[in-house]
Amino acid sequence: MAKKKAKKASGPAKKGKSIKYVYSFGGGKADGNESMKNLLGGKGANLAEMAGHKDLRLPVPPGFTITTEVCIDYLAAKRTYPKQLKVQVDTALATVEKLMGKKFGDASNPLLVSVRSGARKSMPGMMDTVLNVGLNDVTIKGLIEKTKNERFAWDSYRRLIMMYSDVVMEKAEGIEPKNGKGIRKTLDERLGEVKKQKGYKLDTDLTVADLKQLVADFKAKVREVLGKPFPENPQDQLWGGIGAVFMSWNGKRAIDYRRIEKIPDEWGTAVNVQSMVFGNMGDDSATGVAFTRNPGNGDPRFYGEYLVNAQGEDVVAGIRTPAPINEASKNDQSRDLPALEKTMPKCYNQLFDIQKRLEKHYKDMQDIEFTIEQGTLYMLQCRIGKRNGTAAVKIAMDMFREKLIDSDTALSRVAPMQLVELLLPMVDPKAEAATKAIGKGLPAGPGAAKGRAVFTSEDAAAWASRGEKVILVREETSPEDVDGMHKAQAILTSKGGMTSHAALVARGWGKCCVVGCEGLEVEAKEFKTKSGEVVHEGDWITVNGTKGLVYRGELNLVNPDLEHNATYVELISLCNKTRKINIRTNADTPKDTAQAVKFGAEGIGLFRTEHMFYGEGSDKPLFLLRKMIMSKTPQERRNALSELEPFVKRDIKATMEVLNGLPVTIRLLDPPLHEFVPHSEDKLAALAQELGINLAEVKKRGDSLKENNPMLGHRGVRLGVTYPEVSEMQIRAILEAAGELIKEGKKAYPEIMIPVTGTVNEIIDQKKIVDKIYAEVCKSLGLSKIPYLYGTMIEIPRAALTANKMAEVAEFFSFGTNDLTQMGFGFSRDDIGSFLPDYLEKKILKDDPFQTIDQEGIGELIRFGIDRGRSTRAKLKIGICGEHGGDPDSVKFCHRVGMNYVSCSPFRIPIAILAAAQAVIEDKRAKKK
Numbered sequence: 001m002a003k004k005k006a007k008k009a010s011g012p013a014k015k016g017k018s019i020k021y022v023y024s025f026g027g028g029k030a031d032g033n034e035s036m037k038n039l040l041g042g043k044g045a046n047l048a049e050m051a052g053h054k055d056l057r058l059p060v061p062p063g064f065t066i067t068t069e070v071c072i073d074y075l076a077a078k079r080t081y082p083k084q085l086k087v088q089v090d091t092a093l094a095t096v097e098k099l100m101g102k103k104f105g106d107a108s109n110p111l112l113v114s115v116r117s118g119a120r121k122s123m124p125g126m127m128d129t130v131l132n133v134g135l136n137d138v139t140i141k142g143l144i145e146k147t148k149n150e151r152f153a154w155d156s157y158r159r160l161i162m163m164y165s166d167v168v169m170e171k172a173e174g175i176e177p178k179n180g181k182g183i184r185k186t187l188d189e190r191l192g193e194v195k196k197q198k199g200y201k202l203d204t205d206l207t208v209a210d211l212k213q214l215v216a217d218f219k220a221k222v223r224e225v226l227g228k229p230f231p232e233n234p235q236d237q238l239w240g241g242i243g244a245v246f247m248s249w250n251g252k253r254a255i256d257y258r259r260i261e262k263i264p265d266e267w268g269t270a271v272n273v274q275s276m277v278f279g280n281m282g283d284d285s286a287t288g289v290a291f292t293r294n295p296g297n298g299d300p301r302f303y304g305e306y307l308v309n310a311q312g313e314d315v316v317a318g319i320r321t322p323a324p325i326n327e328a329s330k331n332d333q334s335r336d337l338p339a340l341e342k343t344m345p346k347c348y349n350q351l352f353d354i355q356k357r358l359e360k361h362y363k364d365m366q367d368i369e370f371t372i373e374q375g376t377l378y379m380l381q382c383r384i385g386k387r388n389g390t391a392a393v394k395i396a397m398d399m400f401r402e403k404l405i406d407s408d409t410a411l412s413r414v415a416p417m418q419l420v421e422l423l424l425p426m427v428d429p430k431a432e433a434a435t436k437a438i439g440k441g442l443p444a445g446p447g448a449a450k451g452r453a454v455f456t457s458e459d460a461a462a463w464a465s466r467g468e469k470v471i472l473v474r475e476e477t478s479p480e481d482v483d484g485m486h487k488a489q490a491i492l493t494s495k496g497g498m499t500s501h502a503a504l505v506a507r508g509w510g511k512c513c514v515v516g517c518e519g520l521e522v523e524a525k526e527f528k529t530k531s532g533e534v535v536h537e538g539d540w541i542t543v544n545g546t547k548g549l550v551y552r553g554e555l556n557l558v559n560p561d562l563e564h565n566a567t568y569v570e571l572i573s574l575c576n577k578t579r580k581i582n583i584r585t586n587a588d589t590p591k592d593t594a595q596a597v598k599f600g601a602e603g604i605g606l607f608r609t610e611h612m613f614y615g616e617g618s619d620k621p622l623f624l625l626r627k628m629i630m631s632k633t634p635q636e637r638r639n640a641l642s643e644l645e646p647f648v649k650r651d652i653k654a655t656m657e658v659l660n661g662l663p664v665t666i667r668l669l670d671p672p673l674h675e676f677v678p679h680s681e682d683k684l685a686a687l688a689q690e691l692g693i694n695l696a697e698v699k700k701r702g703d704s705l706k707e708n709n710p711m712l713g714h715r716g717v718r719l720g721v722t723y724p725e726v727s728e729m730q731i732r733a734i735l736e737a738a739g740e741l742i743k744e745g746k747k748a749y750p751e752i753m754i755p756v757t758g759t760v761n762e763i764i765d766q767k768k769i770v771d772k773i774y775a776e777v778c779k780s781l782g783l784s785k786i787p788y789l790y791g792t793m794i795e796i797p798r799a800a801l802t803a804n805k806m807a808e809v810a811e812f813f814s815f816g817t818n819d820l821t822q823m824g825f826g827f828s829r830d831d832i833g834s835f836l837p838d839y840l841e842k843k844i845l846k847d848d849p850f851q852t853i854d855q856e857g858i859g860e861l862i863r864f865g866i867d868r869g870r871s872t873r874a875k876l877k878i879g880i881c882g883e884h885g886g887d888p889d890s891v892k893f894c895h896r897v898g899m900n901y902v903s904c905s906p907f908r909i910p911i912a913i914l915a916a917a918q919a920v921i922e923d924k925r926a927k928k929k
């Protein structure tokens with residue numbers, strides 16, 4: 001793919017046709033615009049929009065964007081650029097020089113630029129940046145002359161050497177630092193030494209003389225460690241920076257992040273070269289990050305943080321505690337720090353006005369970066385702000401009410417999986433009230449989590465792979481930590497604000513996170529709390545990400561009360577008005593059913609009868625089931641079954657009662673019988689006694705049920721064919737439960753479902769039993785009718801292929817996509833774990849087919865089955881009950897192929913409801929196109 005694209009980009013250029021590789025912006029004009037994200041990356045497209053759109057024309061420092069196509073080209077063509085790039089860059093740079101009245105590399109009035117990445121989708125901190133490009137021993141004199149700020153100039157120079165040697169000379173060259181210590185760390189240590197020697201606390205305490213000496217030291221160290229001098233030539237610096245940013249697309253961090261976020265490798269990153277503006281030119285300068293609404297809870301007020309006299313990444317790096325931009329942005333950590341609206345009211349008011357215009361223009365919450373250079377405000381970036389699930393729902397519904405967006409847009413703004421966050425457990429308020437928190441920080445990621453403390457990303461990943469629940473504790477996180485952050489239950493940092501790296505990433509994932517935990521001292525294998533308590537590696541802690549609290553030990557977690565969340569309720573009711581497909585649940589207890597109905601389930605799509613033989617209260621029915629299984633003669637079996645029937649009926653009836661007339665699809669026993677054979681001697685002995693036979697005979701009977709390939713063995717309908725009395729008992733239990741409820745004046749609507757069928761004759765065989773039992777039950781209960789449907793699962797490819805026949809008898813189909821995927825692919829659903837990672841890594845498969853429907857293959861079987869089934873029975877009711885019923889993409893697929901409903905586990909229902917509504921909206925949009 002990459003190669004193909006590269007050809008496309010460079011091919012015509014070679015033939016002499018001119019391809020535009022460079023897009024300028026600034027001075028109220030721009031070559032590009034917001035719609036060109038694929039080519040210019042998100043950052044580049046939005047810089048163009050802010051600079052050039054007639055409604056905006058914001059104060060954006062001029063610059064230019066090199067397209068993502070060049071990146072792909074460059075990486076594919078072994079780090080060579082398309083021929084015309086140099087000329088285009090020179091021309092664009094000349095325009096910037098003109099707009100700024102400065103010259104790149106000029107000794108008396110030098111232009112400095114930043115070189116930044118910017119992919120189609122934001123990848124916070126995952127790629128590299130170089131600032132202050134263009135500074136050297138000559139141009140620094142001009143900078144000092146122009147700014148009259150010698151300290152600032154030398155500070156900028158030492159930052160350039162640090163960043164450049166790290167990003168361009170080491171990382172982009174693929175140099176593996178010795179002892180794992182990179183050049184940046186080496187230089188950082190040198191800086192630390194100087195501070196220590198001089199007794200300074202802050203970087204800002206360094207004097208001109210200190211910084212000059214540091215620049216000399218840094219250069220010497222770079223030559224010593226990397227074997228090459230830091231390049232003085234500004235053009236070399238510029239092209240080094242551009243190449244390094246492109247190379248960072250294939251850096252480990254970026255690749256890890258792409259895997260998690262499913263960002264395609266072939267997108268590439270753009271490079272933005274932009275005139276530098278400085279937030280570190282004294283106390284009338286600042287830099288900050290802000291959101292047009294609060295990304296943590298959706299509060300509709302302008303929200304952000306800033307640092308006085310700081311440059312670029314300082315806010316995101318989380319090194320200094322940022323101050324709030326206004327009253328609404330204050331938190332426990334920043335309460336006493338001066339707000340921007342007080343310290344620089346003119347700039348704040350201008351910024352406030354700009355953010356209003358930006359939100360109105362983009363009609364969505366914006367994440368903005370700004371810099372104030374000596375009292376002048378500049379906009380460095382705007383993009384759609386990442387937000388957690390709670391904020392996503394609130395912002396979407398608020399904007400809908402404000403009439404900024406319509407209902408379809410509002411529903412499209414929330415990713416179905418984001419609703420999981422609203423369903424996340426919280427710390428039990430009772431347990432919380434009774435426990436003293438050991439730490440308090442900022443609530444950066446929602447929900448609650450408990451786990452064992454670990455202190456490195458590698459440990460988090462290693463412990464998690466052993467099945468341990470862990471919480472990653474760090475002083476601050478960096479993009480290198482994403483893997484461990486992803487695998488941890490929660491993230492806890494001692495430093496950083498609400499816009500720090502940890503907060504940003506956690507918010508994107510909806511992961512529980514507390515940052516800037518006051519007074520926490522994080523060491524290699526332990527942390528110390530403000531009060532001196534020590535928590536060691538492996539100790540359990542509980543984190544409340546909604547309140548920013550940390551507790552020692554395992555606190556009880558409980559589910560949230562969604563019914564009283566008005567915004568959520570409103571979102572769901574909007575979805576219900578929009579969606580066409582019904583949503584049912586897979587449940588087999590009254591408790592789960594009640595929960596599902598609360599979430600909006602419109603019936604049960606799969607009641608697995610075998611579940612009553614597991615878990616709480618199952619001892620007696622399981623014993624009777626075992627007795628039935630171990631029976632030898634039909635009479636023995638019938639005796640056991642008649643003892644078992646009341647238990648089966650009781651469970652079905654209790655669930656039907658909760659449903660109050662909503663349909664319930666009850667599936668007859670599915671698993672191979674051997675699954676229920678007891679292993680322990682005492683259980684076998686009890687059975688022997690009950691059946692009046694000896695232990696050896698019971699063991700023999702159990703062993704005879706063993707199969708080589710039970711998943712393809714004696715299970716599903718095959719049990720009912722061999723042991724009709726087993727089907728009889730279940731059908732009787734279902735119909736009697738329904739009939740009794742009807743007689744009690746209640747409602748019941750069972751759907752009897754036959755599993756694992758592959759030919760219509762199996763359904764015909766079982767239908768005879770149903771008809772017989774139905775007549776008997778109606779008679780014994782004195783009812784003229786018990787409403788019910790008779791149908792089958794479609795989970796064997798042959799069933800899908802002969803669906804026209806199956807529908808002659810079946811009144812409904814339920815696609816069992818777990819088995820259909822298993823049998824369609826020939827992948828054992830229980831053993832796929834051993835090879836799936838390789839399939840995903842090698843891109844043989846895009847996704848796990850047991851999680852999201854393989855639309856190309858298994859999806860075709862479904863389509864085919866639906867068409868054929870409905871060709872026989874036009875009104876055939878069709879649903880899905882495999883795990884895919886709660887996967888958003890699969891739900892959308894089910895809508896498109898014309899199913900009547902999807903069925904999923906109770907906690908997936910809100911996700912399915914939203915996905916079902918989005919499917920309708922996507923349909924509408926596709927038709928419009």
Ligand code: PEP
Pocket residue numbers: 606608670795815816817818819820881882883
């Ligand atoms: C299926 O196969 O999709 C299904 C729902 O049945 P089970 O998972 O119980 O085999």
Ligand code: MG
Pocket residue numbers: 755795816818819
């Ligand atoms: Mg199945």
